[in-house]
Amino acid sequence: MADGPTINTIAERAGVSIASVSRVLNGLPTRQETVRKVMAAADELGYVRNAVARSLKSRRTHQVAFAMADVGNPAYLAMLREIQPVLKAAGYRLVLHSTDAVAADEIDVLHSLGERYVDGLIMSPLRVTEAHLRMLATARAPVVIIGSVPEGTRVDNVRADSRTGVRLAVDHLYALGRRRIAMINGPLDTVPGAARGAAYREALHDLGLPYDESLVQIGDFYRPEGARAVAALLDRVPDVDALMCANDLIALGALDVLRAAGKRVPEDVAVVGMDDTDLAAASWPSLTSVSLGSAERGKAAAELLLERLRGDAGEPRVVTVPPRLAVRASTAGPDYDRRQSGYDGEGGGK
Amino acid sequence: MADGPTINTIAERAGVSIASVSRVLNGLPTRQETVRKVMAAADELGYVRNAVARSLKSRRTHQVAFAMADVGNPAYLAMLREIQPVLKAAGYRLVLHSTDAVAADEIDVLHSLGERYVDGLIMSPLRVTEAHLRMLATARAPVVIIGSVPEGTRVDNVRADSRTGVRLAVDHLYALGRRRIAMINGPLDTVPGAARGAAYREALHDLGLPYDESLVQIGDFYRPEGARAVAALLDRVPDVDALMCANDLIALGALDVLRAAGKRVPEDVAVVGMDDTDLAAASWPSLTSVSLGSAERGKAAAELLLERLRGDAGEPRVVTVPPRLAVRASTAGPDYDRRQSGYDGEGGGK
């Protein structure tokens, strides 16, 4: 596989200088005759511009990185799905990092911006540490954070409003007559865990319901642990009548356990998930879920970043995406499902 | 944001030549004293190696591209999940392309290898055209194809065995006593569509069942269209007793329609999906599905590519990943589910 042709090869064959070749390839004003010769030579040789050399000179890579906490989590995938086409349309390639929610990995990604292999970064850290903030302050390329960030941090960021999201869900459960509403949460030292926990407490308060420690169960954000958490809760509080789960995976775990325990959903226990992933619509009973707008957040983040890349040097911006409650059978009952599950609904494929 | 420090800045500050700096940074034998000075200067300046310049000189980008047909399809995501860590462990970054299964886009990606912004490519085309083959033959970097490729194509490739997969499913349905087994397929001009269709026919033949045109319904590979296809089939053949669906999304659409039509699953109609995505375990009734080993295929592809990148110039290799039937409630019935859905099963989170 002989070394591919370069601008030099073309120059030689066309009998012009490399400067002319470059000019032609970049569409700068050039005599017709020269254009013809260069184009002909380029075609014959099957020339393709070397992106690396180009980037070195132009200081632009036309690549953007997206660092997601977890390639397995549908919420991040939803972001990815939106980010990808936006970047592509703007002529950027997407470099994907998976940090497994390990802070050190995230710091690494931030640090590696110094390598200048990307023009910008979109990142969704699960926790934001001191080290994150320090790195952010000195980042060598524009960064957009998806998720909340301490007040005053000078960085573009797109946040979900999980407080309102939880509120929507709890209000919905309350309206259905539920009064013993438990919360199954992930770790409290994660950004979403903390926010959702606080919002739950607040929502109860505003409804005049007492905050009962024994109704709160902490696990992680995955299905098996979610199931274990619900089992533990059920042991402790057999007469619970609603579960507010901190994400859909936990909620699916909850459905497993409730089914095994012979509880009817939603007659005995209503269940709400969060993130409104594909799984929510697919499960049975289909899962009422709070959409925190993952898709919209991804899109917004990509657009913010693109503005920066176009040279916008204004103040850091904060975009907040409003939540939405997707009501399904796990709270509204099978009637809901019978009404909705016709084969002409559901969206899905492109 | 002053321009970051370069090897020159360091050389100046440390009072040595750029060659020495480079040597130190690359761990080549150097006097202790020099190493110390360079390291000190580098630290103070917060130096980070410029990846672009490095790539230009070394002709290695340490990036690999993965071109998937559809960022939304869980089967490809499963591949992505496996590919990512393998590459990361080997020190490669992942550039993600979504081709939306458009041949022109795929050709584009192949063509863009000439830009040399990646060291290699993993691609999973839905259809393989003449143009694909031509581009593959002259690709400017190692390529691994996930999916089948015409005999004799000189390219590494990792394939699923959908023939055996369909066979497993049809045999399973037959063993359950089903005799009117329909197939809901995607377009026949796609690689998977064609393979699955042929396999279905063959499986029936080997079981001594007649091939009945009216039992075959073609749509696309997504849920709404899958639902429409099943509805059409049901109109035509009301007494069908099993559905072999060409993927899980189609199968979910099938469940929607069957439920709306008042058919019990699996008592009246047994349903099998393909790809064994997360959705299969999450749906209700949980979906029996043929795993074509997406995850394993992704992993194998990444490993094949890494071998090439390490310089292996041997003959093209073909890896075939064996399918597996994941039996769940949509064929085995709720008993199965009651046995399995305990809260300590299911896997899932990492």
Place this chain on the structure above:
DNA sequence: TGATCGTCTGTAAACGTTTACGGATTGGGG
């Protein structure tokens, strides 16, 4: 003491582009 060897370091070229600058060519006007 001078030749020889080995170790370490600096100079410079190279990777494949883009682009500032100035020289050559052309054409038109006086």
Place this chain on the structure above:
DNA sequence: CCCCAATCCGTAAACGTTTACAGACGATCA
């Protein structure tokens, strides 16, 4: 016929590295 402006093009430097080569230096040996 000459001059000037406009147009086009080539030379060379630059982007930030890596690395071949050769020079400098000190030490070792005869």
